[in-house]
Amino acid sequence: MSPDLTLEEVERRIQIVEDNLRELMEQAAAFSGAADEERAAARIADQQEKLDALRKRRAELMGEG
Numbered sequence: 001m002s003p004d005l006t007l008e009e010v011e012r013r014i015q016i017v018e019d020n021l022r023e024l025m026e027q028a029a030a031f032s033g034a035a036d037e038e039r040a041a042a043r044i045a046d047q048q049e050k051l052d053a054l055r056k057r058r059a060e061l062m063g064e065g
Contacts, residue, residue: 017047
């Protein structure tokens with residue numbers, strides 16, 4: 001993640017990733033089959049990692065980290 005992101009950009013990206021996670025969770029609930037579930041779990045884990053990194057960066061920008 002670029003260290004020169006503004007707080008506003010980080011907030012916007014957090015919203016996008018949170019929306020992605022919600023959508024992936026809904027899709028995962030509708031999937032059947034091990035391959036589909038494995039792909040969904042991998043995508044959810046990827047988005048969660050991004051969200052965690054963005055939240056950490058937000059805390060740093062706000063002087064909390």
